[in-house]
Amino acid sequence: MKNQSFVFDQIHIEVARNASDDFNLFHDKHKWLQITHNPFKGPIVLGFQLNTLIEYQMRLYRESQHEDQIIAENQLYFSNYQITFINALRPRQEFNLEVKKTLITTIPELTLTNRIAIKSAGKTVLLGYKKETKTPLFLGNTDLSGLPDLGALPDKTLVPGTDFFLKRKWLNNGNVKNFLSGSLAEQSDYFDELSQVADYPELFPCCLTSGALLEKAQLEHHDFKRNPMVYTSQDISVDRSLVKRLKNNDKLHILVKQLPESRENTLNHTNIQLRTYECYGLIAGNAILFRIKLNLVPLEEIIKNLSLKAVS
Structure with a gap:
């Protein structure tokens, strides 16, 4: 079992949000004050910063336990993260990351x-699981083979014949290194210019989904100050074999689809309806690099629910 203490400073948040084009007001050292009834009393750490720290610490753990050999020998190409966000984390707030001992199972795979x-x-x-598998654990049955040439479509538009919003990004080694450093990961473990090594982390392409969601909401005239949204969970599957192919200036197509809200899909058995999105990252040939199913809820609904509990 691994248990370490860490602290993010505000500069880590600045670096990470700039590297990922995340303009959410919750992370801005000035604009957090503009959020109506913001309970956090300051900027907060990005969810994907925490996820990337988990990725890096899991990488070190796998190497120390020689589990990377098991993953390679058994072609466990998919890296899966099942994350539930419970409370926000502020800069200069010490926290512990605990990794439980690996459980190896063989059924069903x-x-x-x-x-x-x-x-x-x-x-x-935060609570969650990190799992290594041969097939994606999340959104594995999605068939995107019928998509048109995404490169020929305008950026920030709907893909014809689908419910997908398209956001186009280009990968940049400098942004990746900055995001790693902003996430308390050692960038030199991934990049060495003298040795011509440039190994992309699994979650950096995924983190660009937050910016895509923000741009989609902006086009829909969402009011980020009066109706801010917060992550409650993220289920992520990344194709490790495709991550190895990534290089500077690669084109990434991010597809975002919002599912209909339902009274059957609520936060922890409350009356707060989750806003669920399916997100995909596609590279050359429409190969699916990552699949994400994530949930958002209005901050106002969470505060209202907490107030009702306090009264009762």
């Missing part, structure tokens, strides 16, 4: 599983 927890000041910030 060979899987390496580790439970993850981030805690601070006696409160749980």
Whole structure:
């Protein structure tokens, strides 16, 4: 079992949000004040910063336990993250990241599983699992073979004949290195110019989804100050074999589809309806680099629910 303490400073948040084009007001050192009834009393760490720290610490853990050999020998190409966000984390707030011992199972397929927890000041910030598998655990049955040539479509538009919003990005080594450093990961473990090594982390392309969601909401005239949204969960599957192919200036097509809201899809059995999105990252040949199913809820609904609990 691995348990380490960490601290993010505001500069880490600045670096990470700039590297990923995340303009969410929650992370801005000035504009967080403009959010109506913001309970966090300051800027907060990005969810994908925490995820990337988990990725890096899991990489070190796998190497120390020689589990990277098991992954390679058994062609466990898919890296899966099942994350539930419980509380926000502020800069200069010390926290612990705990990685539980690996559980290896063979039914229905060979899987390496580790439970993850981030805690601070006696409160749980994040709970989740990291799993290595041969097939994607999330959105694995999605068929995107019928899509048109995404490169020929205008950026920030709907893909014809689908419900997908398209956001086009270009990968940049400098942004990747900055995001790693902003996430308390050692960038030199991924990049060495003298040795011509440039190994992309699994989650950097995924983190660009946040910016895509923000741009989609902006086009829909969403009011980020009066009706801010927060992540409650992220289920992520990344194709590790495709990550190895990534290089500077590669084109990434991010597809975002919002599912209909439902009274059957609520936050922790409350009346708060989740806003669920399916997101995909496609590279050359429409190969699916990542699949993400994520949930957002209005901050106002969470505050209202907490107030009702306090009264009762």
